[in-house]
Amino acid sequence: MNMNQHISQLIETLYREESRRVLATLLRLLHGNFELAEEALQDAFAAALKQWPAQGVPDNPRAWLVSAGRFKAIDQLRKRGRQDTAMAELARELDEQDEEEALDEDAFGDDRLRLIFTCCHPALSMEARVALTLREVCGLTTEAIAAAFLVPVPTLAQRIVRAKNKILDAAIPYAVPEPGALAARLDGVLQTIYLVFNEGYSASSGESLLQAELSAEAIRLGRLLHTLLPEPEVTGLLALMLLHDARGASRVDAEGDLVPLEAQDRSLWQRPQIEEGAALVVAALHGQRPGPFGLQAAIAALHAEAPDADATDWAEIAAIYALLLQLQPSPVVELNRAVAVAMRDGPAAGLALIEQLEVRGELQDYYLLYAARADLYRRAGQVALAREAYRAAIERTRQAPERRFLEKRLAALEK
Amino acid sequence: MKYLCLVYYDEKKMQQLSQAEWDELNRECMDCVGGLQASGHFLEGAPLLSTDTATTLRVRDSKPLITDGPFAETKEQLAGFYMLEARDMNEALRLAEKIPPARYGCVEIRPVRELMDEGNQR
Known part of the structure; x- marks a missing residue:
């Protein structure tokens, strides 16, 4: 392989592994303007392809790319600034910024959090949040996301454009929420990630490979968020996804039919992943009042660690469902609790609880x-x-x- | 950034409040406005009389068409507005959270646009 091929391969790898981080930082410098930041990102990689073969690969490629993107953005803003005073203003601001401060390594992690919180802002619809997160945080193509959600590509592209316009027009800030608002806002992020996971998880094998990949993408997102912001509920969600995913192979048989938990071949379950999930459950529940994701992960861990359905700790599971019900009253949780109670106390006890749901007209x-x-x-x-x-x-x-x-x-x- | 906060509630539900409860809510609104003025976020605002007093006007072929009532029958009706100055959407949301009738109905938050000679946003 000659030098140039080597460098263009390196740049391809960098694009795959680092482009989201570079984008996250450029977005901060450009006040959350996605259009400008994406253009600057593409320009920065194009500049690398042109300059690195002659000048050599810089010591810190990511910082080089951010810096190149910033200069390209300044050029672009100056051009647009002839017609648009806001653009001219931003060009001036960017120009006067202290570069070292703008490219501070410590801020990179925060930039990725900013990107996640912006893409999952509650002022955006859930479907827009999902599309924007997969596109901007995970770097999936619009085509891949559209295929996974079984919507036409133009529909999904339009959804992303509308979300970006709202971010700009309504001045949704490119920021991690303040401590007082963090818990509520974090919940919105976790709901988005869990929706992506379930979209993949509920797809049966063969239905759509792209759809199944959503689960893996959600787990990657969960891991990233867990690294950046190890709050108990983030840990709980990651554990829950890992534990569900570890049992994925046994959920459908060769004909693509569902296999109920009690009949699943537990030797197909991925033990190392279950152990990782179970360890995270312990961390998620440690020392404070557990949240809904932590509790659901605890239930998943009890299932995953049991040798078979009969030897499962149904008493503990029923008790955790009762806790979950206090935190998040929902008829679906009540139904799950009824099943656990039936396993603990016999079918009649479960049937009585289901009867109560029916009397109230729930889940008809x-x-x-x-x-x-x-x-x-x-x-x-x-x-x-x-x-x-x-x-x-x-x-x-x-x-x-x-x-x-x-x-x-x-x-x-x-x- | 300027944000218009449109306050909506179900008038029928609010009619069920006693005079004392209604007055208490109105005093809360006065406090809310006072706080927003003190912090420099309040630009303008007013509560509205009920939709019984509303009149809708349309101009067609240069002629005014006047009808009784609000233009649309909805479950919750426009009850008042706040024009706020806020740094960004997060600040606007934090301020709007304090608008007392948000507990009964809802507050719609809309960024304001500027009228220009040309190149107006849609």
């Missing part, structure tokens, strides 16, 4: 309520009631693998 269209009830009737030996509940569940499913799973169960009862 949620297939899992009927599936859970069907399963409890089946275990209680009440075959006719079980069949009726399976049929009600089948009517309410939306995805083929779920329906096939329930139909198999129903067929087994009718033998």
Whole structure:
């Protein structure tokens, strides 16, 4: 390989590994103007391709790229400044900035946090947050994101443009929130990451490879955030995602059908990842009142560490669901608790709790309520009631693998 | 940056407050305005009489068309506005959080644009 090939490969690697960090810093220097920062980023890499073969690779390539991007941005702002006084003003400001201060290494980590908090700002719709985060923080292409979310590329591109315009026009700042607002704002970031994870996780194998990659992307995001801001709920979310993901291979069988937890081949579970997740759960729950992600991760860890369904610590799981319910009252959590109580105290106890949900008119269209009830009737030996509940569940499913799973169960009862 | 905070609530719900509760809420609003004035964020603002008093005007073919009531029947009605000066959206949100009727209805926050001879934003 000659020198030039070597350098262009190095630049390609740098683009993959560092371009998001360089962008994050350029965005700070350019007050959150995505259009200018992206242009400066492309110009900086183009300059590297042109200059490095002759001048050699700089000692600190990232700092070089930020610096080059900054100069390119100043040029661009001066050009635009002839028509636009705000651009001229920004050019002057950038020019007068102390370069060393602007390129301070310590600020780089904060810049990535700024980028995450800006992309996940609550003034943006959830779907815009997801698209913007995957595009700007993870560096996914618009085409890849559109494919993963099964929307046309122009729709997704438009969504990103609108979000960037709102950031600019409504002056959503490129900043990490102040301590007083941090907890609430962090929750918005975590919800965004978890949505990306679930979008990938709920996709069955073969449905869309790109979709499944969303889970891996969400875990990468979780790891990044955990490095930058190791708050207990960040740790909890990372643990939860790792623990769910570690069991991914056993969730569907060769035909693409769902396998319930109790029937999953636990030898397929990724042990090192479960151990990592479990250790993070301990950290997430250590010393303070646990948050919803920490509690959900604790439940996932109890499942992941149990040798089989019967030997699972259902009493502990039911108790954690009760805590979770206090923190986040929700009928879905109530249903999960009912299932855990049934495993601890027998089907009748679980059925009584599900009955309460039904009396209140909750989850009437949620297939899992009927599936859970069907399963409890089946275990209680009440075959006719079980069949009726399976049929009600089948009517309410939306995805083929779920329906096939329930139909198999129903067929087994009718033998 | 200037932000207009439009305050909405369900008038029917507010009618159910006793006179004493209503007066208490209004005193809170006066305090809120006082605080925003003291910190230099308050530019302008006013509470509105109920939509029973609203009249809607349209001009078509140079002729005024006048109708009774607000232009749209909505669950929550415009009840007042605050024009605030804030550094950015985060500050605007923090200030708007203190607007007392936000507890009953909602506050819509909109950045203000400048009128220009040409090149106006859409």
